[in-house]
Amino acid sequence: MSGLGVRNLLALSATAIGAFYLGSHTKRERLQQSSSHVIRRLPGLPTFGTVSAASLVPAANSANLTATQSRVSQIMKYGFPGLDHVRSHSDYVLSYDRRNRIPHWVFEHLTAESVARNDAVDRSKCDFKPDESIHPFFRSQNTDYRKSGFDRGHMAAAGNHRLHQKHCEETFYLSNMAPQVGQGFNRDAWNTLEMHVRKLTKSYTNVYVCTGPLYLPHKEDNGKMYVKYEVIGSNTVAVPTHFYKVIVGEATDHKLHMEAYVMPNKVISNDTPLNVFQVPPETIERAAGLLFFDQINRKHLTSINGNIV
Amino acid sequence: MSGLGVRNLLALSATAIGAFYLGSHTKRERLQQSSSHVIRRLPGLPTFGTVSAASLVPAANSANLTATQSRVSQIMKYGFPGLDHVRSHSDYVLSYDRRNRIPHWVFEHLTAESVARNDAVDRSKCDFKPDESIHPFFRSQNTDYRKSGFDRGHMAAAGNHRLHQKHCEETFYLSNMAPQVGQGFNRDAWNTLEMHVRKLTKSYTNVYVCTGPLYLPHKEDNGKMYVKYEVIGSNTVAVPTHFYKVIVGEATDHKLHMEAYVMPNKVISNDTPLNVFQVPPETIERAAGLLFFDQINRKHLTSINGNIV
Numbered sequence: 001m002s003g004l005g006v007r008n009l010l011a012l013s014a015t016a017i018g019a020f021y022l023g024s025h026t027k028r029e030r031l032q033q034s035s036s037h038v039i040r041r042l043p044g045l046p047t048f049g050t051v052s053a054a055s056l057v058p059a060a061n062s063a064n065l066t067a068t069q070s071r072v073s074q075i076m077k078y079g080f081p082g083l084d085h086v087r088s089h090s091d092y093v094l095s096y097d098r099r100n101r102i103p104h105w106v107f108e109h110l111t112a113e114s115v116a117r118n119d120a121v122d123r124s125k126c127d128f129k130p131d132e133s134i135h136p137f138f139r140s141q142n143t144d145y146r147k148s149g150f151d152r153g154h155m156a157a158a159g160n161h162r163l164h165q166k167h168c169e170e171t172f173y174l175s176n177m178a179p180q181v182g183q184g185f186n187r188d189a190w191n192t193l194e195m196h197v198r199k200l201t202k203s204y205t206n207v208y209v210c211t212g213p214l215y216l217p218h219k220e221d222n223g224k225m226y227v228k229y230e231v232i233g234s235n236t237v238a239v240p241t242h243f244y245k246v247i248v249g250e251a252t253d254h255k256l257h258m259e260a261y262v263m264p265n266k267v268i269s270n271d272t273p274l275n276v277f278q279v280p281p282e283t284i285e286r287a288a289g290l291l292f293f294d295q296i297n298r299k300h301l302t303s304i305n306g307n308i309v
Numbered sequence: 310m311s312g313l314g315v316r317n318l319l320a321l322s323a324t325a326i327g328a329f330y331l332g333s334h335t336k337r338e339r340l341q342q343s344s345s346h347v348i349r350r351l352p353g354l355p356t357f358g359t360v361s362a363a364s365l366v367p368a369a370n371s372a373n374l375t376a377t378q379s380r381v382s383q384i385m386k387y388g389f390p391g392l393d394h395v396r397s398h399s400d401y402v403l404s405y406d407r408r409n410r411i412p413h414w415v416f417e418h419l420t421a422e423s424v425a426r427n428d429a430v431d432r433s434k435c436d437f438k439p440d441e442s443i444h445p446f447f448r449s450q451n452t453d454y455r456k457s458g459f460d461r462g463h464m465a466a467a468g469n470h471r472l473h474q475k476h477c478e479e480t481f482y483l484s485n486m487a488p489q490v491g492q493g494f495n496r497d498a499w500n501t502l503e504m505h506v507r508k509l510t511k512s513y514t515n516v517y518v519c520t521g522p523l524y525l526p527h528k529e530d531n532g533k534m535y536v537k538y539e540v541i542g543s544n545t546v547a548v549p550t551h552f553y554k555v556i557v558g559e560a561t562d563h564k565l566h567m568e569a570y571v572m573p574n575k576v577i578s579n580d581t582p583l584n585v586f587q588v589p590p591e592t593i594e595r596a597a598g599l600l601f602f603d604q605i606n607r608k609h610l611t612s613i614n615g616n617i618v
Contacts, residue, residue, distance in 0.1 A: 082407075084393040098391075099524075099598030137595045215408075217540045225545065228537040231526045236534065286446045289408030 075109040078248060081210055081290035087133060087175065091167040092156040094176060098138035100238035102178040105212040105290060106155040112201040118162040126168055128152050131175035140174045144233025151187070153180030153243075155211045157194045178213050179232055179239040184267030190243065193261055196274055197247060204249030204257070213240030214262065214287050240265055244284045246292045258293070258301050260284055384418040387557060390519055390599035396442060396484065400476040401465040403485060406522075407447035409547035411487040414521040414599060415464040421510040427471040435477055437461050440484035449483045453542025460496070462489030462552075464520045466503045487522050488541055488548040493576030499552065502570055505583055506556055513558030513566070522549030523571065523596050549574055553593045555601045567602070567610050569593055 072088050080086070084104055085096040091114070095104040130141050145152050155176050161167035170176075180186040200207045215238070217225040230239040246260045260281040261274070281298075285291055381397050389395070393413055394405040400423070404413040439450050454461050464485050470476035479485075489495040509516045524547070526534040539548040555569045569590040570583070590607075594600055 082393070084391070097598065099596075135600065137591070137600075138598055217545055225540045226537055227540055227547070228535055231534045231536055236526055238536070282446075287408075289406065289447055291444065291446075 075107050075208070077109070077295070078208060078293040079291075079295040081105045081107075081288075081292050081294075087131075089156075089170040089173075091161045091163070091170065092176075094156070096134060096138075096175055097238075098135070100213075101138055101140040101144075101235050102238055102240070103155050103176065103212055105210050105288070106176060108156050108160050108209050108211070110160055110198065110201050110207040110209065111205070114163050115160055115198040115201055116162060121162050121165050121168050123158055123168055125165070126158065126172045128172050128174060128177070131173040134175055138235075140177070140235050140237045141233065142174065144235045144237045145177075145179065146233075148179060148232040150179035150232065150239060151182040152177040153186045153190070155213075157197075157211075159194060160198060160209075178243070179230075179237060179265075180243070181266055185263070185265060188270055189263060189268035189272065193245060193263065193274060193277070197245065200247065200249050203251075205252055206250040208248040208250075208293070210244075210246045210292050212244055212288060212290075213238070214242040214244055214284070216241050216287060244288065246281050246284060248293055248296065256296055256301050258296075258298075260292075384416050384517075386418070386604070387517060387602040388600075388604040390414045390416075390597075390601050390603075396440075398465075398476075398479040398482075400470045400472070400479065401485075403465070405443060405447075405484055406547075407444070409522070410447055410449040410453075410544050411547055411549070412464050412485065412521055414519050414597070415485060417465050417469055417518050417520070419469055419507065419510050419516040419518065420514070423472050424469055424507040424510055425471060430471050430474050430477050432467055432477055434474070435467065435481045437481050437483060437486070440482040443484055447544075449486070449544050449546045450542070451483065453544045453546045454486075454488065455542075457488060457541040459488035459541060459548060460491040461486040462495045462499070464522075466506075466520075468503060469507060469518075487552070488539075488546060488574075489552070490575055494572070494574060497579055498572060498577035498581065502554060502572065502583060502586070506554065509556065509558050512560075514561055515559040517557040517559075517602070519555045519601050521553055521597060521599075522547070523551040523553055523593070525550050525596060553597065555590050555593060557602055557605065565605060565610050567605075567607075569601075 068088060068090065071090065072093055075091075075093050080095075082095055082104060085098060087094045087096060091108070093107045095106075096102075097104045128142055130139055132139075142152075152174065154171055155178060156171050158168055158171045161171055180190065197207065197209050215227050215229050217227045219225055227241075229241055231237060232239060242262050242264050244260065244262045247258065249257045251257065258281060260279055260283075261277045262279050262284060263277050281292055377397060377399060380399065381402055384400075384402050389404075391404055391413060394407060396403045396405060400417070402416045404415075405411075406413045437451055439448055441448075451461075461483065463480055464487060465480050467477055467480045470480055489499065506516065506518050524536050524538055526536045528534055536550075538550055540546060541548060551571050551573050553569065553571045556567065558566045560566065567590060569588055569592075570586045571588050571593060572586050590601055
């Protein structure tokens with residue numbers, strides 16, 4: 001196998017940039033848009049050209065974009081788990097799984113300030129809404145969840161984004177949801193895990209958390225292994241078998257600590273201690289097909305409870 | 310939602326470029342390599358910098374890379390279905406699904422010349438081999454398939470790459486395989502479909518074909534829909550429920566024609582005509598989470614048997 005040629009590399013990266021920047025409804029529309037005003041095209045290649053900052057930032061929005069890019073660089077400080085259909089919001093970053101109509105992963109950066117109670121932010125004014133930036137073929141709708149028996153479970157938790165009303169509202173895009181068992185999971189054990197993550201901001205200056213779904217195999221009576229999960233609604237939104245969180249805490253002395261959890265998407269007894277769900281991050285990486293915090297050398301890392309990961 | 314900032318766009322695209330170019334074992338290794346000799350890094354971002362052709366092409370390999378980039382631009386002429394973990398070979402392009410350890414899609418460009426019998430190419434000298442460019446966490450092995458009851462089924466068919474021994478050999482990477490029912494499918498109905506695609510080169514100057522797996526839901530007795538598939542071996546390689554091919558033929562008058570097929574991964578009676586498996590391309594797009602040939606305006610397209618797609 002040889003490398004992809006340079007012209008194609010640039011074409012690919014330009015296409016990716018188009019996707020991130022334009023956030024338009026369809027790839028087809030996006031490429032048509034990009035060809036007309038952002039990136040030159042060559043025959044036979046999706047897009048091609050020298051991409052300059054100036055050409056990508058409309059003058060009217062450059063201040064906003066600068067704020068967002070700066071926030072994204074904070075959130076993603078220790079590396080992207082993957083690069084598939086990344087969406088960047090004011091206070092979290094998401095990779096969307098178009099086949100399963102739920103995220104691959106979401107990434108958040110929490111501080112004591114960003115998770116503190118803030119009466120100026122009213123969660124009851126936030127509505128669950130379809131994400132128009134996702135192509136209609138792959139976009140989940142509120143109707144998919146209705147009467148399914150599952151909650152629209154936040155991957156980036158609403159309670160982690162309390163600095164501004166907009167931050168909270170952006171966690172209500174359906175692209176940030178996955179079907180979760182409500183009573184006994186989303187409103188209980190999973191909520192406990194979310195509160196645990198927020199509480200870590202008391203011990204660590206910066207807390208980074210990556211959250212997402214898993215589709216874990218099980219052995220059946222014939223001795224074979226199967227992956228099986230429900231899909232709901234006319235858009236066949238996947239109901240994951242499990243959810244994970246991989247967390248990095250950065251202490252005041254800049255030392256990094258890591259912990260990881262996997263919870264089954266089912267009723268969990270309220271008296272189950274959190275550490276029952278702790279796993280080595282590598283277990284999640286293998287199952288999810290992702291690499292977490294790959295800018296961190298794991299050899300220099302300790303787990304949050306003091307052990308080497 | 311706002312766009313991802315420009316600095317991050319460039320960082321992302323540089324990371325993607327690193328992935329395509331270096332094709333190294335791990336993302337961690339890759340980023341370490343890229344920081345040392347290809348792409349500058351900024352604190353808090355995976356990679357960043359102005360990427361020039363000269364900086365990416367080692368002098369000794371530039372002739373080879375030029376040939377590859379030119380071939381990739383031919384193969385991918387009408388658009389990438391997705392951009393997740395793309396691998397570029399001498400005569401086909403592949404996107405790898407790290408969670409399922411098989412391709413998302415493979416893309417081929419066939420001509421009468423490339424599929425013609427060529428005694429200089431000996432398929433019996435080709436060995437199935439692990440793809441070292443895939444991170445070991447996500448790499449399938451020959452042992453995963455052993456005693457599984459499934460064939461190592463080519464996605465890019467060996468018989469489509471007969472110009473050079475190297476082209477044929479590169480189709481034997483395990484990253485190009487998916488578990489297929491052997492007798493009655495891979496060696497029968499699926500082989501018939503592959504031969505049909507090759508035969509199209511008699512009617513069309515250029516034939517483009519995208520091939521991949523599907524994981525289609527079914528309804529169970531409780532009225533709910535489920536996706537269920539077997540996984541084999543210690544690397545839990547997914548056994549897809551179905552496979553697809555989406556084909557575009559370019560006629561001598563440059564008119565484009567399209568057809569698409571979905572076949573279940575099970576024994577299919579030899580007397581089943583091929584057109585039983587024909588579906589609108591959109592059906593596959595929705596199920597696969599991909600958009601095919603998105604550089605082509607479907608309104609100006611006819612199906613290969615003469616109907617509007």
